[in-house]
Amino acid sequence: MHALKENLYSYSRIIYAKKAVMDFVGNGSIIAHEISTSSNQVLNEEEGDLLITTLDEDIKEKITILKMDIEGSEIHALKGSEKHLIEDHPTLIISIYHGYDDFLRIWKYINSLEIHYKYYLRYYGGPIFPTEIVLYAVPV
Numbered sequence: 110m111h112a113l114k115e116n117l118y119s120y121s122r123i124i125y126a127k128k129a130v131m132d133f134v135g136n137g138s139i140i141a142h143e144i145s146t147s148s149n150q151v152l153n154e155e156e157g158d159l160l161i162t163t164l165d166e167d168i169k170e171k172i173t174i175l176k177m178d179i180e181g182s183e184i185h186a187l188k189g190s191e192k193h194l195i196e197d198h199p200t201l202i203i204s205i206y207h208g209y210d211d212f213l214r215i216w217k218y219i220n221s222l223e224i225h226y227k228y229y230l231r232y233y234g235g236p237i238f239p240t241e242i243v244l245y246a247v248p249v
Contacts, residue, residue, distance in 0.1 A: 129161045130179070132188035137161050163189030172199045178243075181207035184214055191222065198224055201246035206234075215244060225249045 114125045129137065138157025164172070164186065172193045177183045183203050193199065201219065205211040212230075219226065226246040233241035 126167075127159070128167065129159055129182075130164055130167070130186040130189060131161050131182060132163060132185045133161065134163060134166055135161045165190055165192040168193070172197045174202065175199045176202040178204035181211075183207070183211065184218060187215065187218060194219070194222055194224060198248040200248065201226070201244070203244045203246070204242070205244045206240050206242040212242070212244065219246055 117123050117125050129139070136157055136159065138159050164175075166189070172190075175190065175193070177186055179186060183205070187194070187203070194201075203215055205215050208214075216228065225248065227249050229245040229247070231243045231245065233243065
């Protein structure tokens with residue numbers, strides 16, 4: 110984390126914050142995932158000193174682009190961004206390969222908000238594992 114903060118120092122418009130984004134506010138920790146290598150960290154909600162927040166709670170300014178590749182927590186972070194999604198209609202760039210049902214769950218959730226998006230899928234992975242699949246949702 111120190112290296113990240115140090116690398117961002119010269120970018121005055123980037124704010125470094127050691128926080129996890131989910132669909133609730135509280136504390137927790139990041140622990141190694143025992144089963145899935147493409148989702149190798151999960152949030153331990155029971156204990157820890159890592160601040161957990163929602164994007165709706167943490168960011169008050171308008172959001173125009175929202176990019177997420179957060180190891181399977183995308184659906185939770187999107188739910189914690191619902192106010193921004195409905196009011197701001199940001200372009201979404203969301204990784205959908207961490208769970209076998211991510212594409213359907215994430216698309217259904219975004220679609221349920223009745224925001225008019227045009228959807229695109231992009232595959233950035235290699236020839237062996239079907240990873241790095243990204244859902245783009247562009248407001249129309």
